Amino acid sequence: MTCQELRAGCRILRESRVGKVSQRALCSFYVLFVFLHPSYGGTGESMTTREIRCAMPDPACPAGIPLDDGLARLLLSAVIASGRARQDIAQEARIHKDALRRILEGKRAATLDEAIRILSASGAKPHAALALQLLGKSGKATDWMDTDLGYFLEIFLQELPEALERSLGNQLHEVRPRWAKGAAHRVASLLAEHIDELERRDTLYAK
Secondary structure (H helix, E strand, C coil), X not given: CCHHHHHHHHHHHHHCCCCHHHHHHHHHHHHHHHHHCCCCCCCCCCCEXXXXXXXXXXXXXXXXXXXXXXXXXXXXXXXXXXXXXXXXXXXXXXXXXXXXXXXXXCCCCCEHHHXXXXXXXXXXXXXXXXXHHHCCCHHHXXXXXXXXXXXXXXXXXXXXXXXXXXXXXXXXXXXXHHHHHHHHHHHHHHXXXXXXXXXXXXXXXXX
C-alpha cells in the first residue's frame, strides 16, 4: 500500500455519498486498516502524520485523527514504562537519539513505521496501542498498552479481517455499519461469559 494509494482511497471516501460523520469514521478505519495490513511498510515508503492529514483534508477527514500530540504522549509513556535508557530504545528502533527526543517532545512528527518501532523497542504491543490512538481512544491506548487486554486486542484486530472473510464468504459485503456497536457488545459479553465459566471451573476444581 503506497502513499498514493492511501490518498486515492481517502479521495474515494470523500467523494462518496455518505454523511460527513460516516466519512470521518471510514477514513479513520481506512488508515487503521492500512497500517495493520501485513503488506504495510513493504514498499519502503513511510508516511508521516502530516502526510496522512494531507491525504484526508477537511471537511471529510479533518485533523481529528489524534496522531500528533496524542502520539507523542503515547510514545513517551511507553518509553518511560519500559525502564530502558532512551539511547538503547533509539538504537533498537533504528532512530537517531536526537530524533527520538524531538518525537517524544512533540516537536517532530513520527511516521507510523517509527511509532511501531519505538513501541516495540519499549516492550509494548504496537498495533493495538496505535489502533486505539487512531480511533481517538488515547487514554485506553496508554492504559492498555502493556497489559493482557492490550495483547488480546492486538491479536483480535489482526485476526478479524481473515475471520470475517472465512465466516461470511460471499456475504462479506452484506455487513451493515449499524451492526458494529451491537457486535462489539456481543464480543464483550462472550468474553465475560467465558471468564465466568473459567472461574466456576476453578472453584469446582478447588473443592
